[in-house]
Amino acid sequence: MQKIIGLLQKEFVKNVLTLMTGTVLGQGIALLLSPLITRLFSLEDFSAFEQYSFLLSVLSVIICGKYEYSIMQPKDQEDARHLLALSIRIAFFASIGVGIVLLFTSGMIADAYHSPSLRYLLWTLPVALFLAGTFNAINYWFSRKKNYRVAATSKLLYSAAGEPFKLAAGWIKPTPAGLILSTVIGHLTATWQSWFQLRRDEPRTIRHIDRKRMMDLARTYIRYPRFAIWGSILNTMAQWAHVAVFGFYYHEAALIPIAYIALSRRIFFNPLGIIANSYGQVFYQRIQQIDDGYALKKFYITNLLRFCAFGACMVAVVYLLPNNSLGFVFGEKWTDALEYLKILCFWYALNFAITSLSFIFNRLQLQHYTLVADAVHFVAVIAAFAIAYHTGMDAKGAVTAMVVTKVVYLSLNLVAIIYFLDRYAQQQKTRNTA
Numbered sequence: 186m187q188k189i190i191g192l193l194q195k196e197f198v199k200n201v202l203t204l205m206t207g208t209v210l211g212q213g214i215a216l217l218l219s220p221l222i223t224r225l226f227s228l229e230d231f232s233a234f235e236q237y238s239f240l241l242s243v244l245s246v247i248i249c250g251k252y253e254y255s256i257m258q259p260k261d262q263e264d265a266r267h268l269l270a271l272s273i274r275i276a277f278f279a280s281i282g283v284g285i286v287l288l289f290t291s292g293m294i295a296d297a298y299h300s301p302s303l304r305y306l307l308w309t310l311p312v313a314l315f316l317a318g319t320f321n322a323i324n325y326w327f328s329r330k331k332n333y334r335v336a337a338t339s340k341l342l343y344s345a346a347g348e349p350f351k352l353a354a355g356w357i358k359p360t361p362a363g364l365i366l367s368t369v370i371g372h373l374t375a376t377w378q379s380w381f382q383l384r385r386d387e388p389r390t391i392r393h394i395d396r397k398r399m400m401d402l403a404r405t406y407i408r409y410p411r412f413a414i415w416g417s418i419l420n421t422m423a424q425w426a427h428v429a430v431f432g433f434y435y436h437e438a439a440l441i442p443i444a445y446i447a448l449s450r451r452i453f454f455n456p457l458g459i460i461a462n463s464y465g466q467v468f469y470q471r472i473q474q475i476d477d478g479y480a481l482k483k484f485y486i487t488n489l490l491r492f493c494a495f496g497a498c499m500v501a502v503v504y505l506l507p508n509n510s511l512g513f514v515f516g517e518k519w520t521d522a523l524e525y526l527k528i529l530c531f532w533y534a535l536n537f538a539i540t541s542l543s544f545i546f547n548r549l550q551l552q553h554y555t556l557v558a559d560a561v562h563f564v565a566v567i568a569a570f571a572i573a574y575h576t577g578m579d580a581k582g583a584v585t586a587m588v589v590t591k592v593v594y595l596s597l598n599l600v601a602i603i604y605f606l607d608r609y610a611q612q613q614k615t616r617n618t619a
Contacts, residue, residue: 210344211343211345212344214348215348215455216452216456218348218351218352219451219452219515220516221355222352222355223448223516223519224515224516225352225355226355226363227518228440228444228445228518229300229444230361230364231364231447231448232300232440232441232444232447233300233361233365234361234365234447235443235444235447238425240294240307241314242425243422244283246418247414247417247418248314248315248318249273249279250275251417252322252403253321253325255268255409256322257325257328257329258406259402266391267395268399268406269325269391270394271402273322273391276314276318276319277315279314280311280315281311284308287310287311291304292304295307298432300440302362306365309365309366316369316373316375319376319379319380320339320375320379323380323382326383326387327382327386330386336379338382339376342375342378343375346370346373347367347368347374348367348371350363351367354366354367408550413556415556415560416556416560418559419556419559419562419563420555420559420563423562423591424536426563427443427584427587428443430566431443431570431584434570434573434583435583439580442581442584445519445522445524445526446529448511448515448519449525453499453503453526453529453533457496457499457534457537461540461541465541465542465543468544471484472545472548477610477613478606478609478614479614481606481609481610482607485545488541489599492538492542493535497534503527506523508523510523525581525584528588529584529588532591532592532595535595536591536595539599539602545602546602549605549609551605561594569587569590570587
């Protein structure tokens with residue numbers, strides 16, 4: 186008990202638990218309402234929602250030009266405020282650009298996805314992107330100051346506003362619009378709360394910005410948009426390849442499997458993502474303070490082993506589920522989703538372990554490596570789907586090929602991380618000796 190109490194009193198653990206509290210409660214709301222929501226909407230509705238979420242996820246990770254990562258790095262608080270302003274301004278103009286593009290392409294995207302309802306719903310995407318970018322930038326501002334309660338509260342409000350809207354929309358008229366608009370409402374609520382807290386913490390917010398200073402900082406941290414932005418696109422597209430590439434090869438036959446994957450993501454991937462994102466932000470702040478290379482390597486490996494063990498336990502739980510468990514909880518039409526979850530859980534578990542600690546690349550200034558690695562990841566996933574299709578595999582076989590490819594890639598990525606950590610420690614030792 187003394188060890189447990191001592192562990193809970195550590196600042197690092199306190200910060201992780203604080204950040205997780207809001208997200209766990211928010212996810213709890215989502216999971217609690219899921220059995221009702223999945224019964225109201227059709228598999229095709231969830232497939233369209235997954236397709237929209239794919240575009241939102243790919244674009245939201247780059248909407249700020251990756252400058253939100255740089256907010257935590259300057260020692261000068263005023264530099265950090267200018268980087269916050271830079272991130273939000275980039276998000277604003279980028280969202281306008283996306284809106285202009287969608288005016289001419291929304292119909293083509295809807296046809297390519299075989300989801301006609303997306304034609305007009307995609308026009309909400311620029312709003313959701315700007316809100317998501319602003320929230321992320323403010324989130325890093327408060328992470329810099331170790332104030333994780335703001336992010337925790339915002340993530341709770343995201344689910345508290347969005348999930349009941351899905352339920353209400355499903356009762357009135359179950360269409361993809363109810364699922365998609367709930368995302369916009371969730372982002373609006375979370376961003377408003379974060380902005381309100383920012384005004385209390387920094388009354389100037391992003392006003393009275395020295396444009397020259399902001400542009401100088403943009404050049405100082407140019408490695409983020411130069412390298413990280415492209416890697417983020419490739420990595421996120423590889424994570425969501427089942428939407429983009431799956432539909433390209435299997436057309437309408439991919440819609441039902443995409444819905445099954447959407448449910449698997451909701452009940453397995455998203456809860457793990459809560460832990461990964463919450464821990465990752467605190468982990469990023471913590472490793473900035475570790476100067477010794479060997480201590481950094483030890484800290485990384487210790488955390489990695491813990492997350493791998495937890496992921497293995499989650500895989501075991503999935504394989505212990507009765508065959509009709511998902512159909513009983515979420516509705517008869519979702520019964521076959523368990524077959525997909527048993528395949529996907531290996532990718533989800535290993536991805537969870539690595540994602541939780543992925544900020545190690547920023548700490549080691551390895552943006553160039555992540556760009557190459559993400560490109561390999563993206564090409565490998567596309568190749569897996571292409572090989573599966575041309576060798577006559579069905580949809581489930583294609584998903585299996587994708588998961589095997591991802592597990593191999595993630596395993597090799599882990600080996601590379603250990604190598605870079607060891608090289609960093611050796612280089613530091615050499616410099617200190619000299």
